[in-house]
Amino acid sequence: MTIDIFWRIPTHGEPSSHRSRKPFRGDWFPGDDSRRQAGLSGDDGFTYADYLAEIARAAEIAGFQGGLIPSFPMTDEPWVISSVLARETRTFRFMIPFQPGFLNPVVAARATASLQRATGGRALYNIITGGGGPQQLWWGDPVGHDDRYGRTTEFLDILRGVWRGGPFSYHGRFYQVEDAGLADPLSREEFPEIYFSGSSDAALASASKHADYYLTWLEPFAQLRDKFARVKERTDALGRKIKCAIRVDIVARPTEKEAWNEVERGFENIDPAVLAAHARRNEGSESVGARRQQALRPTTINSYKDLIIEPNVWSGFNLLRGGQTQGIVGSYEQVAERLDELVRLGADAFILAGTPHLEEAYRVGEEVLPLVRGRAGAPALRAVG
Template sequence: MVDVYWRIGMHGDQPSLRHRAETRGDWVPTAPGSLTPTWRDGRPDDRTYLEHMLDVVRAAESAGFVGGLLPSFPFTDDPFATAASLLRETSTFRFMVAFQPGFLDPFAAARIASSLQLLGDGRLVYNVITGGGGPAQQWWGDRVGHDDRYARTAEFLQAHRAVWGTTPVDLDGRFYTLQGARLPEALAAQPFPEVFFSGSSPAAIEAAAAHTDYYLSWLEPFDALRQKFDAVRERAAVLGTSPKFAVRIDVLARPTAEEAWDELRAGFAHVDPRRLAEAPLGDSVGAARGHSFLPATIRDVRDLEVEPGVWGGFSHLRGGPAFGLVGDYDQVAERLADLLDLGIDSFILAGVPHLEEAHRVGEEVLTRLRVPVRA
């Protein structure tokens, strides 16, 4: 049994990968052709982007996804607040909230999360992100160095679990100080959310091996993923833990492989060739790893296919990680099955636009997997 999540775009959406321009959501000016709000009779209607996110959630739920990832960026709504709204409109769908522990006190986070667990009958999941440095990290006012950020995340998770109860907790740590912290009985009785933890550096692997339920990675060439997972397993064995494994993957699947590649060619035609060689900003080891797998010379869309069906150009067509899967429905399902053979226990999938692709991927790809998908 594999858990498959779908990404819920928190900052608007593109109509396709052919043009990198958002037309869905209220984060960009509303104009003819926009959705949520839509331009009607010369002015925007009153439909909000939150309603569109709910449409995506319902599409994903009906298509067989167990839950949805709510990403967090400086330019998005807060995922905890958004989850509170969406939880009330659903009954079984899980919400994976992305957040950076550096900006929350362990007890305050426990009170927020346990309240959501009570509200949503235990359907909250964590995507713990430590931050990739660079301008985005400084936007938050965070000047902590790379390895120290992971040490802070580890201390946060240890303290966060400790205060999730009714016994008073004292902590005088390197990053956090608590005195007599505890939850009220009704909140303490709620289940602690499953933790998906990402990071590729030695510091990240050390923290993940100790504290995560699922070690989460962006998609990479499969041999590189295998080596990274083996490093996590090796460190976890020393610590006496047994994390599961998950991969975040963009998917472009069509009835024929040629249709899928034609879609990428159409989008790739608008990419500035000078951008293809640009190294990622910040000190993210994962982003640097992804860039290192790409060829030095790129003349055609297929030059970024590092192995069958694994394409490294998605970051040039939309925001997010570089690698995803491309092909016909059977080919993409087969590549997902190959990842399951690496020991993957969960996927976080995505496609543009999120609404239509939730139906397509759920109905045409998930149904072709060789193992059952938890609904």
């Protein structure tokens, strides 16, 4: 059995290393005057889309199946970026995150089937239902936590129903559909695999019904084992099988010392105000996953070492670039060993990332992936499924 491994596409720009938080690649700059201050005034004709295409091609060349295209208030729209990158790659698969409440399920089915038809079936879903609070209201969505997951379940019920060609009718709490269905040849396109995020009981109930892969952030390994067991137990009760996937950042270098030196240099450049705010981050969030991450933070942070929670696992990545907290740090061999350990715990897929994404796609693809053995002990496992 092989392990599916994806990369990440930084649709919000990125710094050139962990030693800076300012996104000087991909033309997402903080403030109107930052281009001039960075000495980058003028247009050389190389756009942010060109940079994203370089990363996608690098991931494709390095052996990754495809890439996650993030969706946050500060990113480009992943549906649009997927269409752009489709013309720049040949086998690269597009994992599109979206919150179901923001699309009509019939329109989403038609759009996805069209993308499948145009790209030879390279689209996947990352279904996210939102963490609530101010960010959820940014999207104009006041629906409560458990109701959002109920809405997601109905959305996916309809999406699957109309994909078969119809006529399909549905009368739910959030959606009503009469005699809908995709026309031939759209209905003959392959239904996209679903990666599903969420840690609450409501999330697991929805994931167990519809997800092909249950996707989680990296957590302490024992916690992940328990989480995987919970979601598989729920899915087994429905007569379905589900796989598990992990989103994790990587700092891999020829030696462990070099890897931790990179983390230390990044930590030393963190603004003290960012450190002070770190303990308050996600307070009041409805996201169970965010609260699980928050519970791992030390009350006092004086050194990057205070954030090492397990061998080769560092919980300060969001201090360096925002986003996920936990990541793996070590030599190429150590990172591969930790990924193999996660496979033994039940992981069937990974979404990896590293800063900067272009160079690190080559580094991780060429130096780490060939060392990952998976369950079969293959001598040179690549990211193909």
